[in-house]
Amino acid sequence: MTAVSCLSALAHEGRLRVFRMLVQAGVMGLAAGEIARRLDTPPNTLSANLNVLFHAGLVLSRRQGRSIIYTAQYDRMRALLGFLVEDCCGGAPEICAPLGDVLRKADCGPCR
Amino acid sequence: MTAVSCLSALAHEGRLRVFRMLVQAGVMGLAAGEIARRLDTPPNTLSANLNVLFHAGLVLSRRQGRSIIYTAQYDRMRALLGFLVEDCCGGAPEICAPLGDVLRKADCGPCR
DNA sequence: CACATATTTCCACTACTGTGGAACTATGGA
């Protein structure tokens, strides 16, 4: 089950921070060094963490000059959320029903 | 961050199966032995896994006669999904927008 | 009380994960 690899990639304080930062950064992404600087992480440690996220399919990388730019893989995150929600709705409206409110509260245009 | 403990509790094939089963089971829950039987897991291994889910706040337990009945903690799962969705919507409608469709597709009354 | 059932706790062993120093690779500029 690939959901497990996504979950375990995100089940780590540092990696979750990296992933959130990349989600915020949008399609432009961020250079590895920039992430390391912002989170004050040694570059090799960060590299290992990015590698875990990459193998879970949660981020992509491309080279740009001397930098390597990482971007969040929205598709994969959406798939993970979809899996968790399907899982929930399968037997439990109690969980998923209020999610509509959460989506509205998150105040993001298309969700309304 | 407590989201990390929920994520890592679910980032395990066996525990994810247990949790999904409990979500399906609803408020009545399932006895530990019944879960062990259905998933063909040694009782002590299952007990350890249930313990991890418990400490993440994802399940509750109550004694009923000789059995111990476990139930999914809907609140906690809802909170986790909320966190993930907020995280997403914070900067990325691309992820959360299609979630409305997922909720509808999941065909659970209150979500419509 | 003696016994069966249901589950947990204890324990030891193995395997995996996270971390960071040091060396290596790739790119761009003088």
Add this chain to the structure above:
DNA sequence: TCCATAGTTCCACAGTAGTGGAAATATGTG
């Protein structure tokens, strides 16, 4: 070509997680 910059890979160590046998605990029954 030589050097600086940006990242990665290699390696070894420490810590954590997963597993299941065996013993312990709790409950119900005759």
